[in-house]
Amino acid sequence: MWTKVKNLVWQWRGVWITTPTVTGLIILLRLFGLLQSWEWGVFDLYMRWRPQEPKDDRVVIVSIDDRDIHHLQRSAISDATLAKLLNKLKAQQPRAIGLDIYRDLPVDHGYEDLAKVFTSTPNLVGIQKVVGKSDRDIVAPPPILKERDQVGANDLVIDADNKVRRSFFYLTDNNGKTVFSFSLHLALHYLEKEGIFPNKDWQIGKAQFRPFEAYDGGYVRADAKGYQILINYRGGSRYFESISMTDVLLDKVPKNWGRDRVILIGNVAESSKDFFFTPYSSTLLSLPEPMTGVEIHANLTSQIISAALDNRSLFKSRTEPEEWLWIFFWSFVGATLTWQLRYHSIFALERFVCSIITLGILLGSGYIAFIWGWWLPIVPALIALISSAIGITAFVARSVADIRKIFGRYLNEAVVANLLESPEGLKLGGERRKITILTSDLRGFTATSERLQPEEVVKILNFYLECMADVITQYQGTIDEFMGDGILVLFGAPTQRKDDAERAVACAVAMQLAMEKVNTKMQEWGLLPLAMGIGINTGVVVVGNIGSEKRTKYGIVGNQVNLTYRIEGYTIGGQILISESTLKEVGSIAMVIGQKQVKPQGVKEPITIYQIGGISDPYNLVLPSKKEELKTLPQPISIQYAVLDGKDICDTLFKGSFIKLSCQEAEVCVENISPEELPAELTNIKLNLLSFPLHELADEDVYAKVLTKPTSQGNFYISFTSKPPTVEAKLKSLISEVSHN
Structure with missing residues (x-):
């Protein structure tokens, strides 16, 4: 019950604030005599x-x-x-x-x-x-x-x-x-x-x-x-x-x-x-x-x-408190009607009709009361009605300004102006346009979030998204959507610029650099560090306002969007992969540190994707190089793994063992298996640790991605994308022991 009351108070906060405030101000104006001549004027008008x-x-x-x-x-x-x-x-x-x-x-x-x-x-x-x-x-x-x-x-x-x-x-x-x-x-x-x-x-x-x-x-x-x-x-x-x-x-x-x-x-x-x-x-x-x-x-x-x-009427008037209630009532009416119709256009027929009817009721009731001999305070009530409507409108406008301010955290001012101030900005419909699309995702965060309380997950996401939004806004990107820990960013929509692809790559590098700030906060909260993968693609899509008059979303449609998600899916934590079309747009200022030919689902021909390590002048942003030193284990650690097909885990289980290990990577040896059965490069797998000293963690699921690093036949390298804290601690302890021996 109390929760419902609180919700009601909050939902109607504009009315609860405006009504008594306007009433108090009108009463003060009246007590100072500033409305007296107007009230006399209405008295004379009704008399005539x-x-x-x-x-x-x-x-x-x-x-x-x-x-x-x-x-x-x-x-x-x-x-x-x-x-x-x-x-x-x-x-x-x-x-x-x-x-x-x-x-x-x-x-x-x-x-x-x-x-x-x-x-x-x-x-x-x-x-x-x-x-x-x-x-x-x-x-x-x-x-x-x-x-x-x-x-x-x-x-x-x-x-x-x-x-x-x-x-x-x-x-x-x-x-x-x-x-x-x-x-x-x-x-x-x-x-x-x-x-x-x-x-x-x-x-x-x-x-x-x-x-x-x-x-x-x-x-x-x-x-x-x-x-x-x-x-x-x-x-x-x-x-x-x-x-x-x-x-x-x-x-x-x-x-x-x-x-x-x-x-x-x-x-x-x-x-x-x-x-x-x-x-x-x-x-x-x-x-x-x-x-x-x-x-x-x-x-x-x-x-x-x-x-x-x-028994002809003599003029009478109400007591001061009764007149104050009358003014309060009309202030409440003005605030309530405007609040109820706040989402309607100011020129909407409903608002116009309601305004005319309300004014008619006020003036008409005052006129009828006058004929019966009652002199009601029409002018204060009228001012209260209009002032409350204006007050609510101003309150809503302030809320819109706050929304715009919040919107501005995700879009730069030029984008906000184009959407809210351009005559065409909010019309339904789209156009074909060549843009650069950036998607990002935290590696293994879904599995990590299952071990945390919902409040902790929201706290982490809010901080992470806030940091990323600041970077995206700095590089004039349009955040089209937050999808859990994933972000979809547009460069070239709604405002198109010549350097859209360059800014997209620079933004991606800056986002990876900003992860240091995010992980510092994770460490303060006693949580494991986060790792993000970013995919970028440039192509022609349909962009515009999608939906209905009641519900509209600014977004993009086209196979280039799906391709961008596929490219991002190939990344490991801390990695940026871009398509060949994006590389052509960016040119030589992109620092390419690797490339790979892949055949994403839904694409007929193989494509080449490029790993970016930084971008030169005028951005001059470089990712720190991270070399993983794998330690050879004195005794292999047996594992069991299954390949992930999209979000689904395949039923077939394979056995293998870790022969080399670091905090982020491992070399897996698989015996008695044909080369065709080895997991393909950039494939995601789920594995469990089976042998001593990690056998007590066999129920803990670890997620990893198969790397493109060359190795001996029957072996492959993986990069961990998600490890339970207990597994993380055991692996660090094991690597430390190997390093000291």
Whole structure:
């Protein structure tokens, strides 16, 4: 169970790292207020995108515009005119009249008439300005209405982008007295006729009015003084039914036009400068259109009445921890989808469709929630979604870079660039090309590995292959494949050069020289030394990307590949054999120290292979010469051997004896056998030691290769390719005794 969990954690490590990291960064950005203006923008956009609501006939406006003022032939409305207007509206029997005009002082001699109207109209509400930085910013209410508690504050809250999205429900003046907002006063007058009154928790009818807080919605550290609410606008400018003051004064209004309505009187003239920007002001294709103050108060009045009577939504927001979980969720979605589709092309249809659907779900869910009255953090969620996708993409790109770095251990940078950056580099298909092929193999390592623990085998192979890969990369070879302890290297694919064969031979010599480093490490680990054989061939093959769209391998196909393996099969440890075609390509700089004509399986005519001892200028690499001094044994050691046919051991057993011996070679004498039955040169054999002093090791298998060294009739030389440690120790001890006698 724990292993499965660990595997799951590792497999999804990109998601586990990216999701909380991106979420934390987005939350920090949000707390610093860097996303606030964007969140306001989405709020405004959703506000404009909402379906148009039907008009609220319960609230109407009497507007005073420039034509009305011009009709009066004076710059301000006289007290007498205002008194006449109010009396006309009283006759309509409205539930409330809201006078959104400052009247803290008498204007002219008609104030007595206006005072009578103020005194005789209990459902009339005046205004005062409560909030201000100085006394000059505060406007007192009409004294008579103040005494009768018929005054509301018309203060609005303007956000940093100069838009009105919230307003006061009530607030406290400089004297510490609570002042209801102008809109709340009017709404309560209307609801009183419906038998609805607020309780102490501001439950009014069907609605619970909760105060705005500093971090509600997209706000960060907002000034939440007083009791504020977010404005749920019904529409933009000119949404509410409006008639002009002149029409009222001239009795051009139907008799019962204002009955049981809330009538707001407000100045909409350009000269009044009573204009504010709202969420409906911004559009992409037109200049911002402000809204008059009286229209904003009409929206607020309608909002309170509609919420109390019709249960119309009030804007709400989730708690901070809940919003953090929302952001975390979308960060997880972005990371998960990108991680799941990480192996698909960035232009793949699946990625495109999933991206569109995910974005649609996020924006759509935010829009639906907005219609229901919930202000969700869409911008932080969207940024989290996109950032997580980018983060996972970057993580995958980093992984690809790491893969490329690892790939670069086996291929030089030019080869990697050709495969990964060339438009044709990764296409399926191949081409005929003349290249040089190098194969290498550790002699007898398979038998050796059977005596070791798997962990030790892997450790040895990793170190050996790492050393060889460094050399191959240095000589710009392409490692096509690791096959256990075998390596297949290409020179001339995918990038072809004139000196491919020369570099292949130089690389082979350098690889044999690098075995000293490998065997030093083997000695440190208390293991027997390793020996490697290398075969090289040059010929025409088909090279390219082989496989399918899901699984592709860059490789080569052709009989020249098989021939290279045959040549390598003739080698003994420390030996390099090349074909005649390779020698022609390399020329005189190849140091040939021997040659042999062989007839490999699958080849019709015999071929000549050449043993290389080094390569001259410009590489100047030479293998150290190793002369095996065979000691004549005072008493032959009986053996039993069988010839290997490929990987199979022949059933026929032959008897013979060692007459000469060294640590790496031996001369074998076979009696009563015809020359045709002698093992052919370069044949592999398996033998067992039978006579004293090695008879107790008779069960230990020793592997060797028949050499081409000439000897007397009935004899042949062998080179050991694999010896068990016990046999190695016994042979060394025996040779040491012979040397001292």
